[in-house]
Amino acid sequence: MKVLLTGSTGYVGKLVCAGLGSRWDMVGVSAHADEAQGLFRCDLADAEQVKLLSQRVTPDVIIHAAGDKNLARCEASPVDAYMANVQTTINLAQHFPEARIIYISSDYVFPGDRGGYREDDPLGPVTVYGRTKACAELAGLTLSPNFYVLRLSALYDANATFLRFVRDSLTRGEAVNCFEDAYYSPTYYGDFLIVLERLVESQALSRRIYHACGQRISRYFFAKTFARAANLEQSLVHQASRVTEQASFLFADISLENTLTCESLDVSVGRHQEYLSFLEMNS
Numbered sequence: 001m002k003v004l005l006t007g008s009t010g011y012v013g014k015l016v017c018a019g020l021g022s023r024w025d026m027v028g029v030s031a032h033a034d035e036a037q038g039l040f041r042c043d044l045a046d047a048e049q050v051k052l053l054s055q056r057v058t059p060d061v062i063i064h065a066a067g068d069k070n071l072a073r074c075e076a077s078p079v080d081a082y083m084a085n086v087q088t089t090i091n092l093a094q095h096f097p098e099a100r101i102i103y104i105s106s107d108y109v110f111p112g113d114r115g116g117y118r119e120d121d122p123l124g125p126v127t128v129y130g131r132t133k134a135c136a137e138l139a140g141l142t143l144s145p146n147f148y149v150l151r152l153s154a155l156y157d158a159n160a161t162f163l164r165f166v167r168d169s170l171t172r173g174e175a176v177n178c179f180e181d182a183y184y185s186p187t188y189y190g191d192f193l194i195v196l197e198r199l200v201e202s203q204a205l206s207r208r209i210y211h212a213c214g215q216r217i218s219r220y221f222f223a224k225t226f227a228r229a230a231n232l233e234q235s236l237v238h239q240a241s242r243v244t245e246q247a248s249f250l251f252a253d254i255s256l257e258n259t260l261t262c263e264s265l266d267v268s269v270g271r272h273q274e275y276l277s278f279l280e281m282n283s
């Protein structure tokens, strides 16, 4: 199986390389990659460069994990956000018509007002980032019959930004304020890799849209659960409110639901407490 991984130098891409890189004949591509390290360097937002790339590599599957997920930057530069998230997707769908494309999308395609969003729920993004991810999904699904969407909530392994922030602060004896009124469904990286592996290897897929997510939890309880798992001072995790602190880009409930994915791919999801303990034991 020949797999082209876009965004191979990014957070998602590195987890995919580390977890599944040896399973397939995988090659990575990103905008600033070092070709001397066996990667392709290509600005995927540039159609001409993607056309040239399609003459250099013929993948069976493309895992499209390139994009810009920086919410503030996307708000400040919607055109750049469009190029990174939408144009890259259009170019891949047009220049690799034979490849199965698995697009790494996001919970931000939903409005974040009620949570429990299913794979087939209507989209309703309210941020520029979310709009570009939704637009990329729709463009890809329209342009290519081989295009599949895999939505993630915030992905975590031991090095996830939020966990590092909590670990570092508590280790220094500093309190962290975490929102008790912002719910989401963070994705354990191991669950993500299992779903991704099925999407790459299944002969036939019964759905076009999938969710890899964890159990619904508030940011406060997630931090608290992590502190307990890591044997850190739990009392330093303080409750805060996104309403009173006017937090940007954090929603009341942007959690995903994954029953259709679990049924169609025969996968299941464990508990954050066990995953966080496992990560700490092995870090």
Ligand SMILES: NC(=O)c1ccc[n+]([C@@H]2O[C@H](COP(=O)([O-])OP(=O)(O)OC[C@H]3O[C@@H](n4cnc5c(N)ncnc54)[C@H](OP(=O)(O)O)[C@@H]3O)[C@@H](O)[C@H]2O)c1
Binding pocket: 006, 007, 008, 009, 010, 011, 012, 013, 029, 030, 031, 032, 033, 042, 043, 044, 045, 065, 066, 067, 068, 069, 083, 084, 088, 104, 105, 106, 107, 133, 151, 152, 153, 154, 155, 156
């Ligand atoms: N991280 C999460 O928790 C999460 C959750 C849900 C969805 N996602 C989605 O996953 C994708 C990757 O996220 P990430 O966390 O890995 O981001 P990241 O660490 O910022 O990495 C972004 C990657 O995309 C590449 N890239 C950006 N624009 C490109 C272009 N025009 N041409 C070629 N490569 C380009 C970058 O390449 P260079 O470094 O070479 O510039 C880098 O490899 C995003 O689309 C995001 O929406 C992530």
